[in-house]
Amino acid sequence: MNDLNLQTGQILARVRQQRPLVHHITNFVVMNDTANVTLHIGALPVMAHAAEEVADMVRLAGALVLNPGTLTPDWVESMLIAGRAANERGIPIVLDPVGAGATPLRTEANRRLLGELQVTVVRGNAGEIGALVGAGGEVKGVESVGALDDPVAVARRVAREWGATVAMTGEHDIVTDGQRVMVVENGHRWLTTITGTGCMATTAVAAFAAVEPDPVVAAACALAYYGRAAELAAEEAKGPASFKVAFFDWLYNMTPEQAEQGARIRVESA
Amino acid sequence: MNDLNLQTGQILARVRQQRPLVHHITNFVVMNDTANVTLHIGALPVMAHAAEEVADMVRLAGALVLNPGTLTPDWVESMLIAGRAANERGIPIVLDPVGAGATPLRTEANRRLLGELQVTVVRGNAGEIGALVGAGGEVKGVESVGALDDPVAVARRVAREWGATVAMTGEHDIVTDGQRVMVVENGHRWLTTITGTGCMATTAVAAFAAVEPDPVVAAACALAYYGRAAELAAEEAKGPASFKVAFFDWLYNMTPEQAEQGARIRVESA
Amino acid sequence: MNDLNLQTGQILARVRQQRPLVHHITNFVVMNDTANVTLHIGALPVMAHAAEEVADMVRLAGALVLNPGTLTPDWVESMLIAGRAANERGIPIVLDPVGAGATPLRTEANRRLLGELQVTVVRGNAGEIGALVGAGGEVKGVESVGALDDPVAVARRVAREWGATVAMTGEHDIVTDGQRVMVVENGHRWLTTITGTGCMATTAVAAFAAVEPDPVVAAACALAYYGRAAELAAEEAKGPASFKVAFFDWLYNMTPEQAEQGARIRVESA
Numbered sequence: 001m002n003d004l005n006l007q008t009g010q011i012l013a014r015v016r017q018q019r020p021l022v023h024h025i026t027n028f029v030v031m032n033d034t035a036n037v038t039l040h041i042g043a044l045p046v047m048a049h050a051a052e053e054v055a056d057m058v059r060l061a062g063a064l065v066l067n068p069g070t071l072t073p074d075w076v077e078s079m080l081i082a083g084r085a086a087n088e089r090g091i092p093i094v095l096d097p098v099g100a101g102a103t104p105l106r107t108e109a110n111r112r113l114l115g116e117l118q119v120t121v122v123r124g125n126a127g128e129i130g131a132l133v134g135a136g137g138e139v140k141g142v143e144s145v146g147a148l149d150d151p152v153a154v155a156r157r158v159a160r161e162w163g164a165t166v167a168m169t170g171e172h173d174i175v176t177d178g179q180r181v182m183v184v185e186n187g188h189r190w191l192t193t194i195t196g197t198g199c200m201a202t203t204a205v206a207a208f209a210a211v212e213p214d215p216v217v218a219a220a221c222a223l224a225y226y227g228r229a230a231e232l233a234a235e236e237a238k239g240p241a242s243f244k245v246a247f248f249d250w251l252y253n254m255t256p257e258q259a260e261q262g263a264r265i266r267v268e269s270a
Numbered sequence: 271m272n273d274l275n276l277q278t279g280q281i282l283a284r285v286r287q288q289r290p291l292v293h294h295i296t297n298f299v300v301m302n303d304t305a306n307v308t309l310h311i312g313a314l315p316v317m318a319h320a321a322e323e324v325a326d327m328v329r330l331a332g333a334l335v336l337n338p339g340t341l342t343p344d345w346v347e348s349m350l351i352a353g354r355a356a357n358e359r360g361i362p363i364v365l366d367p368v369g370a371g372a373t374p375l376r377t378e379a380n381r382r383l384l385g386e387l388q389v390t391v392v393r394g395n396a397g398e399i400g401a402l403v404g405a406g407g408e409v410k411g412v413e414s415v416g417a418l419d420d421p422v423a424v425a426r427r428v429a430r431e432w433g434a435t436v437a438m439t440g441e442h443d444i445v446t447d448g449q450r451v452m453v454v455e456n457g458h459r460w461l462t463t464i465t466g467t468g469c470m471a472t473t474a475v476a477a478f479a480a481v482e483p484d485p486v487v488a489a490a491c492a493l494a495y496y497g498r499a500a501e502l503a504a505e506e507a508k509g510p511a512s513f514k515v516a517f518f519d520w521l522y523n524m525t526p527e528q529a530e531q532g533a534r535i536r537v538e539s540a
Numbered sequence: 541m542n543d544l545n546l547q548t549g550q551i552l553a554r555v556r557q558q559r560p561l562v563h564h565i566t567n568f569v570v571m572n573d574t575a576n577v578t579l580h581i582g583a584l585p586v587m588a589h590a591a592e593e594v595a596d597m598v599r600l601a602g603a604l605v606l607n608p609g610t611l612t613p614d615w616v617e618s619m620l621i622a623g624r625a626a627n628e629r630g631i632p633i634v635l636d637p638v639g640a641g642a643t644p645l646r647t648e649a650n651r652r653l654l655g656e657l658q659v660t661v662v663r664g665n666a667g668e669i670g671a672l673v674g675a676g677g678e679v680k681g682v683e684s685v686g687a688l689d690d691p692v693a694v695a696r697r698v699a700r701e702w703g704a705t706v707a708m709t710g711e712h713d714i715v716t717d718g719q720r721v722m723v724v725e726n727g728h729r730w731l732t733t734i735t736g737t738g739c740m741a742t743t744a745v746a747a748f749a750a751v752e753p754d755p756v757v758a759a760a761c762a763l764a765y766y767g768r769a770a771e772l773a774a775e776e777a778k779g780p781a782s783f784k785v786a787f788f789d790w791l792y793n794m795t796p797e798q799a800e801q802g803a804r805i806r807v808e809s810a
Contacts (some may be wrong), residue, residue: 281631509788
């Protein structure tokens, strides 16, 4: 567990070699961006949400992303069908609880997904993660506003209560399975100026989880790689849109060596 | 009402300070772009369309965008639910009647929204605005083709008939509440080469209306700021996609001082 | 049939002069990109999927794109309604069988569209085209993996079996009506690094088919123009996102003369 920076490069290389399919049932806002990010990382994306096909589709996949960011009840049903098929086959599920805490529908839908499925990783901001255990934090639309008193404690509590690895992203990212705690120090404030950067981080976690069985390692390394690409892109950005172009280019261009050298993962609790 | 250029900068500064949530029920084509534009202006976006949550979501918002650009009847029902909740709380509604005039479904849906809700601002092109009162203009898909004989008269008539401020965008933008008429001379022809620039203008109007109670002032200033960003971006554009990147960067980078200095709003009727 | 390179420039010029409306019933992932590509080519896009309006909308159109990339059964019904209205009026239909072969729902939906409608052109990758006649090929999500033994023979068989021109895209593109066979040698590997490049190629084919009655000529010339833009863009690309910006800019900026000079269409069988 001490050489996580090294593993960041190794897992990235494995993604590019194995090209796992990442099946997304996700929101309308980010579908294009997350499909592109999946390709740039080196995996293959598919977006499919029909109840009639999600079980067939997920069986081809290396990981399943569930992101109820523009949810309606029928989409949640499709997520449950796909999630059960994934669980049966041991395919990792990464849940992005977009806007949990903002409305009862969102909070309940995310809790239901966590309750009925064996979710591998939950990736959200502090407000969303907090809402999964009623632990304060404030969500304005899909944005976390205000701060948690003790984010590590909340992340740990969510991990234990729902039996999933938690990846709480923010200025620093916290990854925990309730026991181990990793802090990822990569990232850049430009990520807050464009939409969907949380959803894209979730995609990165899913692509890494498709080839790395330890979800804490997969999530921490994915977020380090992702944050490092943002740091490199920031040097070229003139504004949020030129940042996004450079960021996507770097997700694609970053070599495993650059990922290893740039990752800054700190083991807070082993 | 004479210092509208000054107010353009002031309202932009207020948006960035207050960061209002702009709740969109909008079309699939532009969801990503309008979410990004909301962030670049300085506000917070949320896209939510489920009948089960729209009333909860809009209560957190500073403005509501209704854009039936890829409408189905159930989305129109959600728009009505959200719109009623917005009206109860005095939250401004900005309607974008995409493709009104192209099909009976679109024309009727937009008239129904205008009839059942108290809409604050209607932002559309000449053909769409004309279709709201059966005043000619031609809509090919979602594009206004042909010209109105007297666009100011049509805009005024729509404003009076539906009790809403009208923002009719085109080479010059006309903003009227039926009485006052403002003409915004900012903008650039590159805006016609990419999709969703009307929808994004609607988002700008909503963000400004969230912090400025006079809808005529909010709409005129938002369109001046928006058009000014296009003018600045045009200097860097090599084609429509590089224009879009530069345009989004300028929406974010423009200072209130630059907005004030660049705005060209003419009071045609006070 | 020998001067297809010349015709590439001529048809592009006709698109820009006539500005046909291209009605898309397409997937959520690419709606924004395909709307932009439609505009950059010189045509007008509209995205409309409601069963209540698709027949009205398609009557205004020069071509109809059917792309069940994120299909649910109700969308397929809308595609059938729109397709029948298009057939009645002789409006060309271009089908993009996204992910055919990946799940039974997708394979069946695409076969049903081909069976119940008179489709003008089917544009897909080798795996998808093969799946339409159960001819092997492998589809992982929406990606063709593995290779067909004899792609020309499969394309011809699909064309004959379904009575449609087939445009099978890949490193080289094959266009056939079952008899004539054209090979388009334009294109660039950067196209494989971003999502939706197949769907956007379909849009190009539809825009060309709206103004050119011979579907083999329309498809081959559209793909040559499209691939040429990718080649020109590749010279400026630093990664997939900067490639995409340059590619969209070149779709817009390419003159008919540049299209004619850059097209590389080979007549394999006249």
